[in-house]
Amino acid sequence: MSAIASLPMYDLPCVKAWTDAWWQGLRRAAAKVGLADLPALTRDDDCHGQWRAPGLALSQICGYALAHDYRDRLQPLATPCYAADGCDGPRYRSLLLVRADSPAQCLADLRHAACACNETDSQSGTNSLARAAAPLGREGRFFARHGFTGAHAASMAAVRRGEADVCTVDCVTHALLARHEPTAVAGLRRIGYSASAPGLPYVTAAGTPADTVARLREAMFQALADPALSEVRAALLLAGAEVLTAADYGEIRIWPRDVLGRGADGPVVAESANR
Secondary structure, three states, X not given: OOOEEOOOOXXXXXXXXXXXXXXXXXXXXXXXXXXXXXXXXXXXXXXXXXXXXXXXXXXXXXXXXXHOOOOOXXXXXXXXXXXXXXXXXXXXXXXXXXEOOOOOOOHHHHOOOEEEEOOOOOHHHHHXXXXXXXXXXXXXXXXXEEEXXXXXXHHHHHHHOOOOXXXXXXXXXXXXHHHHOHHHOOOXXXXXXXXXXXXXXXXXXXXXXXXXHHHHHHHHHHHHHOHHHHHHXXXXXXXXXXXXXXXXXXXXXXXXXXXXXXXOOOOOOOOOOOO
């Protein structure tokens, strides 16, 4: 197949070499099941362009986006299971993080505080925080203000610098940074978890033929069992995968954002970085 492929969700700078090695392992497994022409990884900043491409062979996407904007454009292949605190099989949570010296012990202690979110269409960095704060809101509000930083690492940096009081961070991203770039998570403390949600699935274009979908899944599970890739999987915290359907992602609903407070016009600003 002549197509494109990308793995943008956990392709942090500190693990790019491991992501490359994982993709090469997937390509080898795909060749063994008759898909010998999977492309090299596309690494540009236009994830949405990749996900909209009718020739998308394989990518990874946030469950929020799959359940909403891309429900008719993409079909899930399998959802990876990660060995990270907050994961349970193919499900995951976000960590609620504050500065290490914050007096807050739980989210309820942060009424009228400022929160940092990563992106508008993120389940782990925005929607999960809105869901957690919603029961605590008064007249639909809880936080005083919010700002979008562009990435989980940038949200953590904003909290660490005192530009925001709290953020929610995908537990897999946090675990990867803790392992490969511990300075990125230093100076922060967890005060809780978000609600559980289906994890970030590997997907292919909606028009990918059923036979190709089956071969891609077979290749994925072969790569997950390949002893030669054990070090790669450990570095990426990959512990397996389960096949979830599009219907399984239907539980991800959009939570009202008013609870996050007014949009920031101060220092919590967008930065270019990986999720």
